[in-house]
Amino acid sequence: MTAGTYKPWGKLDIARRVGADIPEGWYVNLGIGLPTLVADHIPEDREVVFHSENGILGMGPVPAPDEVDTWLVNAGKENVTLVPGAALFHHADSFAMIRGGHLDLCVLGAYEVAQNGDLANWTTSLNDRVPAVGGAMDLSAGVRNVWIMTTHTTKDGQPKLVERCGYPLTAGKAVTRVYSDLAVLDVTARGFVVTDMVEGLTRDELQKLTAAPLHYA
Amino acid sequence: MIDKQVEDVAQALSGITDGASVLVGGFGAVGQPNVLLDALGEMGVKNLTVIANNAGFEPDIGLGRLIGRGCVSKMICSFPRGSSSFDTFYRAGKIELEVVPQGTLAERIRAGGAGIPAFYTPTGVGTQLAAGKETRTFGKRDYLLEHGLAADIALVEAWEADRWGNLTFRGSGRNFNPIMAMAGRLTVVQAQHVVPLGAIPPNDVVTPGIFVDRVVHVPCGDPPIAKVATAQGGTK
Numbered sequence: 211m212t213a214g215t216y217k218p219w220g221k222l223d224i225a226r227r228v229g230a231d232i233p234e235g236w237y238v239n240l241g242i243g244l245p246t247l248v249a250d251h252i253p254e255d256r257e258v259v260f261h262s263e264n265g266i267l268g269m270g271p272v273p274a275p276d277e278v279d280t281w282l283v284n285a286g287k288e289n290v291t292l293v294p295g296a297a298l299f300h301h302a303d304s305f306a307m308i309r310g311g312h313l314d315l316c317v318l319g320a321y322e323v324a325q326n327g328d329l330a331n332w333t334t335s336l337n338d339r340v341p342a343v344g345g346a347m348d349l350s351a352g353v354r355n356v357w358i359m360t361t362h363t364t365k366d367g368q369p370k371l372v373e374r375c376g377y378p379l380t381a382g383k384a385v386t387r388v389y390s391d392l393a394v395l396d397v398t399a400r401g402f403v404v405t406d407m408v409e410g411l412t413r414d415e416l417q418k419l420t421a422a423p424l425h426y427a
Numbered sequence: 428m429i430d431k432q433v434e435d436v437a438q439a440l441s442g443i444t445d446g447a448s449v450l451v452g453g454f455g456a457v458g459q460p461n462v463l464l465d466a467l468g469e470m471g472v473k474n475l476t477v478i479a480n481n482a483g484f485e486p487d488i489g490l491g492r493l494i495g496r497g498c499v500s501k502m503i504c505s506f507p508r509g510s511s512s513f514d515t516f517y518r519a520g521k522i523e524l525e526v527v528p529q530g531t532l533a534e535r536i537r538a539g540g541a542g543i544p545a546f547y548t549p550t551g552v553g554t555q556l557a558a559g560k561e562t563r564t565f566g567k568r569d570y571l572l573e574h575g576l577a578a579d580i581a582l583v584e585a586w587e588a589d590r591w592g593n594l595t596f597r598g599s600g601r602n603f604n605p606i607m608a609m610a611g612r613l614t615v616v617q618a619q620h621v622v623p624l625g626a627i628p629p630n631d632v633v634t635p636g637i638f639v640d641r642v643v644h645v646p647c648g649d650p651p652i653a654k655v656a657t658a659q660g661g662t663k
Contacts (some may be wrong), residue, residue, distance in 0.1 A: 261530060264454040264602050280456070280650045281598030287455030290652045298598065300605045300633075301454075301480075302537035305530030309550060340517055341526050343556065346504040348530030351549045382553040 216410035218391040224359055227406075228317060228389050232258050237307075238313035239263065239349060242286040244359045245317040259295075261313055263345045265304045268296025269422045285345065307381070308423035309352035316353040318346065320360045320385075322375045323421040325401035326383040330377035343380075350381035362419050369421035371395070371402060382388065391418060400425050431592045432621055432642045436466040439615050439643040445472050448578035450536065450607040451479040451490055456644025456650040460582040460599035460617045461489035463643075467582075468496045476501040478536070478578055480603060482513035494522065503576070505529035513570060528556065531573050533606060539577035540638070548573055581611025585634070588618035589625070592639025593632045599652075601633065606637040615643040 219227070221244060232238060239261045240246050249271065251259050260269040260286040269284060277291075284290045290332030292298075307313055322330040332346045350356050363369055371388065388395045389418035393416055394406040403425045407416055417424050433439050440463065443449075443543030449467075467475075475498050482502050483491025493499060495500045495512035501523040507513050516522040527535065537545055547570035551557050561572040583604045586597035594616060596604060608614045621644040 262599075264599050266599060274646050278652055279598060280652055281600055282547045283457050283599050283653050284453035287653055298596075298601055300601045301529070301603045302606045305533050309530055309548065321537055340507050340514060340576075342508045342525070345450035345529040347528040347554060347556065348550045351552065352530070379554045381550075 214306075216408045216415075218362075218394075218408060220391070221247060222389060224252075224389050227394065228357060228359060229253070232256070234258070237261055237267070237312065239308070239313055239316040239353065241316065241318040241346070241349070241383065243319050244276075245319065246284075246286065248317055248359075261307065262290070263304050263308065263349070265299045265301060266290070266292070266296065267299075268293045270296070295309050305345070305348055305352075311352060311354055315354045315355040315357060316349045317357045317359055318349065320370060320388075321360045321377045322370055322372050323358055323360075323385050323388055323396070323397070324372055324375045327356075327383040327397045328375050329358070329380045330375040330383045332378065332380045334377050346380050350384040355384075355386045356384045358385055358388045360388065360390055362392040367419075369419055372421040392419065395424075396427075398425075403427050428435075430590045431636070431639060432588075432590050432644070433532065434643075435537070436462060436617075436643055436645070439463065439641045440466055440470060441614050442613070443467065443470070443472055446474045446476075447472065448478065450581040450603075450611055451477055452581070452583045452602065452604035452607050453489075454480055454599065454602035456484075456595065456653055457598060458535055458584045458602050458604050459489050459650075460584040462616060462645045463582045464489045464645055465615050468493045468498055470487075472498055474500045476503065476578075478503040478532075478576060480505050480532065481510065482507035483510040486510075486512040487491045497521070501525070503527060503532070505532050515527040526556065533603065534602065535573055535576035536610045537606045538575035538617070540606060540611075541575075542578075543575050545572055545574045547571065577610045577612065579612050581607040581614040583608050583611075583614060583616045583634075583639075585616050585618045587620045587622050587627055588616055588639070588642040589622050589627055590642070591624060592616065592634075592636030592642055593627050594618070594634035594636075595627055595631055596633055601625055605634045605638075608634045611640075613641070614639050615641045616643070618642055619645075619646055620644075
């Protein structure tokens with residue numbers, strides 16, 4: 211196949227890949243935005259329990275418009291539902307689950323991921339906006355597996371996978387895997403190891419869009 | 428007879444003065460003590476330090492309104508976005524901001540209510556929010572020293588309350604409310620329902636009355652409908 215004939219994975223393609231890789235029985239926190247899509251892409255024969263940091267385990271799908279319970283919101287402040295077996299608790303217990311290493315996985319977005327797993331996803335500067343961190347630092351420091359869902363480059367074509375983060379860190383050595391719209395990469399002691407990539411994309415092309423050396427399994 | 432129920436919101440807030448530190452429960456539109464916040468704004472108190480997850484949302488409701496009235500001189504929170512009144516005051520240099528990771532905020536409040544002056548946490552190590560904080564290594568990992576956070580006042584919204592101050596919460600309305608009730612030197616509850624003593628089964632009490640000082644009956648009804656997520660991941 212000639213260079214330049216590849217088509218990046220769409221948001222739903224990425225969500226499907228992430229969903230397919232989450233094992234039975236895992237407790238999972240999905241960050242706001244793109245990662246919330248994963249909830250709809252867990253294989254039907256698999257039980258996965260979703261956590262919301264404002265005090266929900268067993269968060270279910272978005273309600274039908276006539277079935278909204280306004281007493282239930284998720285971390286993005288959207289109305290959600292509960293599945294049978296769900297539990298409600300306060301914020302300190304919720305973050306004990308996060309910080310205490312009880313969650314198996316969180317899926318987050320990123321501005322930058324470094325080859326050692328450093329994550330920058332909370333602010334691009336402390337000067338130009340009101341700084342706001344939410345639960346991102348707790349999740350990335352506390353949860354065993356941190357997977358990132360992101361485009362491979364910024365809107366301007368700048369690599370988001372880098373040798374060292376330039377933006378302020380959310381947590382050091384936190385990310386274990388990246389699902390971009392071009393590739394799936396594990397973060398290892400060697401750096402980024404590509405385990406899957408878009409059909410038609412060459413290794414050279416992927417390397418040019420990545421600001422850290424790529425390795426292959 | 429112990430009776431923590433007061434007649435009205437004015438009595439519930441009496442004695443709160445300028446410069447007080449105030450814990451405010453709620454997350455999203457749920458569990459917000461908005462009626463107490465409105466009344467606090469009408470009292471005209473100034474220079475409050477408010478501790479909450481957000482810095483309010485709409486400018487005409489609850490914490491957003493209190494900030495818009497110029498009552499708050501410092502916010503301690505995790506996510507001060509989506510609040511036009513906070514934005515206005517912050518950009519004008521009229522309000523101080525301390526950003527705290529959400530889980531650190533929750534644990535600081537829990538510790539403050541539990542008599543723990545400080546603790547070590549892995550959250551925030553190596554980040555800008557670690558500036559000026561003691562770091563200590565346990566095992567092979569670094570941790571930050573964070574301090575417990577108690578306050579003069581806690582404003583809490585509950586589903587049910589009895590005259591001893593036992594509380595239940597509904598849905599995700601629990602959020603910061605139980606830990607803030609513990610950390611307030613004066614804890615004031617706006618309750619959707621006030622029920623007779625004994626009506627809440629002991630197994631169902633979430634916040635025991637020992638943490639509560641005043642209860643006022645505010646049947647303000649269901650929270651408004653929030654944003655509804657779409658299958659594309661956006662919101663509408």
